Amino acid sequence: TNKTPQSQDPWEEMNRGTFAFNKFFDKYLLSPLAKGYRFILPGEVRTGVRNFFSNLKEPWTTINSALQGDLRNTGNSLVRFCLNTTVGLLGIFDVASSIGFEKQKEDFGQTLAVHGVKTGPYLVLPFLGPSTVRDAMGKVVGFLGDPVTLALERNDKNEWIWIGTVMKGIDFREQNFEKFDNLKATSVDFYATLRSLYLERRNRMITNEKFSDKDPFQEFDIE
Numbered sequence: 001t002n003k004t005p006q007s008q009d010p011w012e013e014m015n016r017g018t019f020a021f022n023k024f025f026d027k028y029l030l031s032p033l034a035k036g037y038r039f040i041l042p043g044e045v046r047t048g049v050r051n052f053f054s055n056l057k058e059p060w061t062t063i064n065s066a067l068q069g070d071l072r073n074t075g076n077s078l079v080r081f082c083l084n085t086t087v088g089l090l091g092i093f094d095v096a097s098s099i100g101f102e103k104q105k106e107d108f109g110q111t112l113a114v115h116g117v118k119t120g121p122y123l124v125l126p127f128l129g130p131s132t133v134r135d136a137m138g139k140v141v142g143f144l145g146d147p148v149t150l151a152l153e154r155n156d157k158n159e160w161i162w163i164g165t166v167m168k169g170i171d172f173r174e175q176n177f178e179k180f181d182n183l184k185a186t187s188v189d190f191y192a193t194l195r196s197l198y199l200e201r202r203n204r205m206i207t208n209e210k211f212s213d214k215d216p217f218q219e220f221d222i223e
Contacts, residue, residue, distance in 0.1 A: 008122050009195065015124040019191050022129055026173070034173035046174065048092040053168050055084045055091025057105065059147040064106035068114045073104050104208065108145070109138025113206045122195055127169075130198035 009015065038046070058081035065073040080096040080103065088095040097103060112134050113119075120133025131139065143149060152160050173180075187193040 008119070008199065010121050011123065015122065016191055018124040018126055019194075021126060022124065025127065030169065030173050031177075033170050034177060037170050038174050038177070046171065049167070050171055050175065051084070051088070051094045052091045053164065053171070054094075054103070055081065055088070056148045056164070057146075058084070060108075060142060060145075061104070061106045063145075063147070064108055064111045065104075067111045068106065070106070073106065076101055076104065077106075105205070107138055108141040109135035109202070110206050112138055119199075119202075122199065130194055132199070132202070135202065 041049075058077050061077040062074055062081065065071075065077055080101050083096040083099075083101065084091045084094060087093075094103075109132075117134055119135075123131045123133055123136055125131050125136060125139075128139070149161055152158060183193060184190050
């Protein structure tokens with residue numbers, strides 16, 4: 001995008017306040033939980049947990065791919081979900097990737113983008129971190145419309161929605177521990193660094209471009 005950060009972030013003062021709150025929350029709660037999670041569970045188990053939660057997002061990816069008119073990924077994500085839920089033992093093992101069905105995550109923020117909805121101002125959300133007005137709208141729709149969420153609500157298992165969200169947050173922090181801390185240590189302005197990384201990543205996701213392993217927003221899909 002050619003826009004300057006100022007034009008993307010007219011609410012910077014408010015956002016920096018939320019960012020400071022999130023850093024406090026991370027330092028005193030999320031980071032210690034992530035360290036404990038890493039200490040208690042071996043890497044293979046953590047990968048299995050990550051795969052399990054990632055697999056639960058596949059139906060939402062299928063729906064959004066269809067809404068975007070991307071029939072190839074609609075079929076791809078459907079095959080991934082079926083294979084990983086069965087052969088992959090409820091998604092613990094990502095069998096689909098190993099035989100060539102690569103994951104391509106699609107969410108409602110991307111669907112809005114495909115249909116011409118503008119990004120809107122940059123927005124830092126409490127607990128969830130970097131977003132935009134469009135992506136925040138997408139997160140709300142994703143939370144309310146996700147088939148897995150609806151299935152849990154229908155069966156009065158609402159508590160598992162919140163347990164899952166917390167677990168994904170802890171896992172995300174553990175997965176990106178060194179990346180975040182190195183980025184924080186080497187950034188003159190950590191807020192601005194995360195802002196540009198997030199906006200660049202979302203642009204790449206919308207255009208389905210690849211991104212580097214240095215990207216600290218791997219699997220950034222806490223919705």
